[in-house]
Every structure is written in C-alpha cells, then in structure tokens.
Amino acid sequence: ASQPHPFANFATTGKKIVCVGKNYRAHIAELAVIGLCEDEKPKVPVVFLKPTTSYSLNGQPLVFPTGIGEIQHELELGVVINTTCKNISEKDAMSVVAGYVLGIDVTARDVQLEAKRSGMPWTVSKGYDDFCPVSDFVAASDVTDPQSLELWLKINGADRQSGSTANMIWSVPQLIAYVSTIMTLEPGDLILTGTPEGVGPLVPGDTVSAGITGHTTMKFEIVAETK
C-alpha cells in the first residue's frame, strides 16, 4: 500500500469547517417553499461555521440529539485546504486545494427555522456532535473537474438526494477566494460548498449511504443519543 495522503487526516488536524449556504438554485427554491428564505440568489455566498467536534468518519454511528424537531441531511462537496492563505485570488485558488470529501451538513431544521425567524445564530442547528459525517479523502490529483461531480445519497437503500456540482452558483475557486477575504484558511480546513435540492429527514434507525460517483462512498447508521 502507498503512503497515506498528507491531508487524509484533515478531520483530526483541521481547525475549521466553513460551510456555504444557498449555493444551488433548486435548493433555494425548496427552502423558499417552507418559508426559510426568499427565492433569490444571495449577493455574496452565505457563510457559517460548524465545529470540528461535529465530524464523524465514514462508518461511525451518528448519535443524534432527540427532542429538537426534524434533523435533515444536506449532501455537499467538501474542499480540503492545503496551506495557510488569506485574500487568495480566484485564479490562484485551485492551488490551495489538497483534495475533496463528501460531507453531510446535518441540520436541525426546526431549530434553524426558529433561529432565522428570530435573527439568532445558526450555530446550534448546525453544530451538534456528529452533524458533519464525511467520506474518506479524495486527492485533488484524482479529480479532473470539481464542477462536474455527481453526488448521491440513499436512506435505507432508497434514493433521496442527488445533484451535480455543475449547478453550483459559486464555483469552488470562487468560494475559496471569497472565504479567504474574511478569514485566513489553514491546512486541513474544510469548506462545505452547499447542498443541491432534495434535503430531507434523518431518523434513528436509518442507514445513510452516499457517494461521489467514481470517487468514494460512505455509510452511516443513525442512533439516538441517550444521556
């Protein structure tokens, strides 16, 4: 076997997970239907953080809190950063990409809805332990074009979410450039690039499988937290 990639352990070494919201038109439309936002493209990417304690590696059980309303999957391409950078240009942005992962931006949707209504932070709705399951690392050298990846997700074997990264509003280099105008990116940081349409509930007992076609698959079982 070859040496592991230097960024294969990003989930252990990285310090931040920067998430992008509303980066696919069809997902914005489905949120608008339930009153979660206006059906329009934001002027700049919507950016928020998940703590690294929300990571779960492929195969680990996802232990979800109970009594907080609906918990949903958002299937997203993740970009792992390979160096410290600030104010990087869109033109140079691909040079700071170590590789990719598939991630689920797990979201306590009812908690988020209440936060949005009252102007409060999204952190709790996005930040529980196990709210960021991720696949194994895929090296950048194995991906010809990050804007032509097919993402898919099944629950208990049934198709539930799929999408192509071709439909992103802001591309991977545009997102890296934008985020780096606000905060320094560091080696091992992850940028989750937003979800296509088709978000839906995850409940204890579900088995979630997901993949990037041709690159990686992952599988998780949902269990309920017992305190």
Add this chain to the structure above:
Amino acid sequence: ASQPHPFANFATTGKKIVCVGKNYRAHIAELAVIGLCEDEKPKVPVVFLKPTTSYSLNGQPLVFPTGIGEIQHELELGVVINTTCKNISEKDAMSVVAGYVLGIDVTARDVQLEAKRSGMPWTVSKGYDDFCPVSDFVAASDVTDPQSLELWLKINGADRQSGSTANMIWSVPQLIAYVSTIMTLEPGDLILTGTPEGVGPLVPGDTVSAGITGHTTMKFEIVAETK
C-alpha cells in the same frame, strides 16, 4: 521562571471559540435600543462560533477590514477548557476549567444587524481575522471566584467599557454545562461568556487597553487592512 502553564498556549492548540450572546441584562437593553433584539432574557444562552484564525495575542496589531461599517468591541471573560467533555453537569463544570482570559468579541455591528434582519448566520460579522484579541492566560488556581471579576476597557486612555462578571445571566458553570449538551468541548477550547453594556466603535489608529482587575492587562493597536 516557572514552567509555562499547560494551557497557556490555548490559542495555538485549541480548535474552537464558543461565544455566548446576551448574557448581561444591561447589554441586552442597549442592543434593544438600536433594534438589534427584544429587551428580554433569552430562554437559553445564545451560542455562536468564531474561528480560531480570529485570535490575536496580547500586543499584536489588530488588522481590521475596511468598508464594512462600524466595528465594535465586546469585552468578555473567556474560559479555557482543560479536557474533553460532553453533557457535563453544572455541578462538575468547574473541574473542566483550565483558566481564564480576557477577550474582545470584536463585532462588525452593521454586518451583524443586516444578518439578523435577514435571518442569516452571524459568522462573517464575528469571524474576521483579528476579531478575537485575547490576554495572557490566567490559571484557574489564581481566580477565587469567576463571578466576581471586574473587567475594564479603555480606548486611547479613556474609559469605554467596564462590568462585573457578577452580572452574568448564566454563570460560568451553567454556560459550560449548556454548551456541552450541544457539542463536545476539548482541551484548549475557549468559551467567551458575553459582554456587559458599553459596547462601542473601534477604528484604525485606536489603542485599546483592557484588563481583569488584579489579574491581567492587555493592549492592542488597531490598523486598517491594506489588500
């Protein structure tokens, strides 16, 4: 000289900064005046994250972005965590405190106001580089009672903010217990416990000094980012 405290370098090793909003009644009242919230105690602590790239150590220049409206200081007691813990009880919470720091939860107030109005995340308003200047570490063993500390802040020598941690709505152990119901806390994590009243602008050219009476002082110069 004695050995450095094992958590003196929390800003380098720690992975998250968990901030608490609206933890002093008089600060809630001053936010309500400018339409930023209702003048009432929240039902649970308001929790959000800053990235660790926002840390600045005592004495470093604070390089602030330009063109984003007013940038304000929020003077806060910080609590450094010494171990990995989840669902810790209020009764046991003080045992996971390594020590304390003084921190400024620097806030792009106009950006935050717009985020609140549109139900968007607070992350950008709180997450720029240098938006979390902190003092040197104060060991827990040097602090008799974290709820009787006097915090003060001056700009260019003039008194601008002061408060006593006696006026917190939720105490240090209550905050640790609450946050740990959502996310695992890890060694070196920082919890910023909210600001007393008296928040106000910071502009390039200002020198900010601040302290915890009897424990520590810190000093920072504000400069404008040039891209």
